[in-house]
Amino acid sequence: MQIFEFKKYPALFAVIPLIAGILVSYIIEAKIPFTASLSALLLQSILFIAIIYFISKTSYINTRYYFILFITIFLFGFIRFQFFYNNFDESSIVNYIEDSKDTEVKVYGKLIEHPDIDEGRIKLLIETDSIKYFNKVISVNCNLTASIYKNKFKEFPPQKIGYGDLIELKGNVQKLPHKRNPGEFDYGQYLKLHGIDAMFTSYGFENIKLIEHNEHSFIKQHILFPVKEYSIKTIDSLIGGEEGEFLKGLVLGERSNISKEIKQDFVNAGVSHIIAVSGLNVAYLTIVLMLILQLFPIKYIYKIIIVFLFLIFYMNLTGNVPSIVRATVMASIFLLSQILERKTNSFNVISVAAIIILIIDPRQLFDAGFILSFWAIISIVLIYPKLHKIASGMKFYQKIGNDPYKGRIIKGVIALFLGTLAAQIGTLPITALMFKKISIVSLITNLFAIPLSNAALGLGFALIIFSLFYTPLAVLTANVTMFILHYLLVSFNYFSNFSFSFLETYSIDYLFLVLFYIAVIVLFFIPQMKTAARLIIVVLLILNYFVINDLIHSTDKVRFAYLDVGNSGTCLISTPGNKNVLIGCGASSVKYTSAERNIIPYLKLQGINKIDVLLITSLSKNEFRNLEFLVKNFQVSRIYIPSYYRSVFNAEHKIFKDCEMKFIENSFVIKNDMMRLFVFHEPAVTTGKSMFVNVQYGNESFIFSDAVEVYDDNYYQTITPRDVTILKAPGAGSFNNISAESLLMTNPKYIVISSLDKKKKRLNSDIFVSSLRSLGYNVIETGDKGAIIFDTDGERTEIVDW
Structure with a gap:
């Protein structure tokens, strides 16, 4: 039997080159102008139609025609992705971001999603029309995500705005953020792949101005929006609380108000998929509608059309989220095959669904939901029959068949378990790569989560319908639904808190x-x-993985990783002997902790499970909050810190009880093989609040002058070598913290500065950077490049491209 039978799997034959073209286009980052992309797409489409027509009219097809078709589809995918992702449209707002940097601008456009409003922030998605800056109004065309924060010093209620309204925003436009550190989620890339070109920030709700309320289409204005609002209101009134938010996620895909803690429980328990409106909802709706339509004496084709129209309605009701669009496309293909009386083939159905979605928006190929949902379905189609065959051959399974009722239930549970296992096997490495976490308990939790969430979903639809006709029945349904949802939430919390849950x-x-x-x-x-041969090969693959991994990561060099954690500099020094020194612990705010979001993930990505030495050169209130989180959630053996802060740690001694605290009174040296850490602390010179660190490895020298408040230039000259390799300037760089004479004396090969967002301080930083670059210094900013990583062997230091 051939692996690929093209006539049997035509859609599979088409989707492979389409995906290949999109992938190649993404990897090589070809820059094709907008008009060229559009022209090429039209030509490709004409050629594709011509080839398909020729093949359909020809009885014998030479292999070369399939090859031409393959190449045509590949090029179509290549150019189609460029059209969406890398095209150079002269009217894009991206072309004006640098010119308007740090300048307050006005943006005019239309809301293309309902506003996401909470007490302190309004989040908007806007299709821009024009931008005004420097008293010039320029037509621009892009999608922009805007965050407007409440002005704490001015009470101004937000204007009532909604989907489709034309608005004016006043604030600052920023380019999409870069990836900050290796292994972190690339938010800027995520936004770009979802069609967003820039970001916008403003402080004060008064900076939102309604220009015109837009009249929606009749369907949206009088059907979709009222149905959704009524459904939300019904769920809130009859259920409410966390159970109500859970049900809104199940039925409508409204997950914004589900608490962070509950979302984390879902992830740890391996059941986050059940609150994603997806194939489950579509399948449920299709089955229920078909059952209801069986009561009416109408032709089968009309029943199919009615179900199809309801699916389109539900897709729009839930906001056209990618998961529901994928499920609707698959269901529509299945319904179409029923009309045409064609036998459906799983691979063709999956492939056609993928083709339709990727033609509409090829960026979906890189969406986590797209990848996992399609791969899970493919895994079930391929692996489930193999697992079921294995189970069927076991004696206990065969004995179950003797009991017609109990056996059917047990077999159903086993089938559910095997289906979940098949999906888990297929998606495990992808989930592990994307989310850095896999659930261990998911095989157990899904045994009850899937059937009970199915029941809650059906009851959710029912209580909304019953509330229209008979309130007591709706209340009864709501009580049953609430009980199920409450049980699920408690169970998920219970399983997620096991030490081995993930x-x-x-x-x-x-x-x-x-x-x-x-x-x-x-x-x-x-x-x-044979089974034994298979197991031997798998064991060899596992051993090879560990051997190859060790070879890849083995090194005789010391690595200096200057992480992007904001204005508070942090550098991880890793030696060939697996000793790890962290200089600085990063900063935090009320909503953001760099230890949680940046430092600990980077340490884990590098396979580091312990910080041997943590040097705190100085400590602010925000840095102390970050230090607390780091020590609570990661093993730190020893901490060196100026004795000035001793009283703070005495008050918080329980948090640091597992760390060896060293309160520094005078300068000292830490030795480790070829590396020397010279820690200078002279209270008479630095006011006692900060330390200065000089790391020497072989002939290379690395200076850390962060936060040293007062320098005596003569003292500075006595403790620093000439011709240093890397100088980490204080914060984001300023001549207020380090003198020009000191820089000239050290003559660093590289100067590293941290990122900064505050305008006034950034102005000083920009002056500092431009002055040094004009003198020929190589200044690198984490705010522009993300983490800056160097490897050194003691003789030569090189930048690592990550």
Whole structure:
């Protein structure tokens, strides 16, 4: 039997080159002008239609025609992705961001999503029309995400605005953020792949001005919006609380008000998929509608059309989220096959759904939901029959069949377990790579989560319908639904709090993904191979992974990683002997903790489970909050800090009881093989609040002058070598903290400065940077580049491209 039978799987034949074209286009980042992309797309479409027409009219097709068709589809995917992702549209707002940097501008546009409003912030998604800056109004075309924060010193209620309204915003436009550190979620890339070109920030709700209320289409104005608002109001009044928010997530995909703690419980318990409006909702709706329509004497084709129209309605009701669009496309293909009386093929249905979605928006190929949902379905189609065959051959399974009622229930549970297992096997390495975490308890939790959430979903639809006709029945349905939802929430919390409920997978890489799928193929898809031989191959693959991984990561160099954690500089020094020194612990705010978001994830990504030495050169209130989080959630052996802060740590001694605290009175040296850490602390010179660090490895020298408040230049000259390799300037750089004479004396090869957002301080930083660059210094900013990483062997230091 051939692996690919093209006539049997035509959609599969088409989706492979389409995906390949999109991937190649993404990887090579070709820059094709907008008009050229549009012209090429039209030509490709004409050629594609011509080839398909020719093939349909020809009885014998030469292989070369399939090859031409393959290349045509590949080029279509390549150019289609460029059209959405990398095209150069002269009217894009991206072309004006640098010119308007730090300048207050006015943006005019239309709301293309309902505002996300909470007490302190309004979040908007806008299709821009024009921008006004420097008294010039310029037509621009892009999608922009805007965050307008409440002005704490001015009471101004937000204007009532909604989807489709034309508005004016006053504030600052920013380019999409870069990836800050290795292994972190790339938010800027995420926004770009979802069609957003820039960001906008403003402080004060008075900076939102309504220009014109837009009249929506009849369907949206009088059907979609009222139905959604009524459904939300009904759920809030009859259920409410966390259970109500859970149900709104199930039925309508409204998850914005589900608490962070409950979302984390869902993730740790491996059941986050049940609050994503997806195939489950569509399948439920299709089945219920078909059952209801069986009561009416109408032709089967009309029933199919009615179900299809309801699915389109539900897709729009839930906001056209990608997961529901994918499920609707798949269901529509299945319904169409019923009309045409064609036997459906799983691979063709999946492939056609993927083709339609990728033609509409090829950026969906890189969406986590797209990847996981399609891969889960493929895994169930391919792996579930193999698992079921294995289970069917077991004696206990065969004995179950003797009991017609109990056996059916047990077999149903086993089928659910095997289906979940098949999906988990197929998606495990992808989940591990994307989310750095896999749930261990998900096989158990899904056994009750899936059927009970199915029941809650059906009851949710029912109580909304019953509330229209008979309130007592709606109340009864709501009580039953609330009981189920409450039980699920309590259960998820219980399972998520097990110490073994999930496994962090920061060490998983693409090598693991490749070897994992080779192992799956060996275990399930080579029937002629004996079981013992399969197991031996899998064991060898596992051993090879560890050997290759060790070879890849083995090094005789010291790494200096200057992490992007905001204005508070942090550098991780890792030695060949697996000793790790952290200089600075980052800062935090009420809503953001760099230890949680940046430092600890980077440490885990590097396979580091302990900080041997933590040097705190100085400490502010925000840095202390960050230090607390770091010590509570990561092993730190020893902390060095100026004795000036001793009283603070005495008050918080319980938090640091597992750390060896060293309160520094005078300068000292830490030795580790070829590396020397010279820590200078002279209270008479630095006011006692800060320390100065000079790390020497071989002939290379690395200076950390962060936050040293007062320098005596003569003293500075006595403690610093000439021709240093890297100077970490204080904060984001300023001549107020380090003198020009000191810089000239050290003559650093590189100067590293941290990122900064505050305008006034950034002005000083910009002056500092431009002055040094004019003198020929190599200044690198974490705010522009993200983390800056160097490797050194003691003789030569090189920048690592991550």
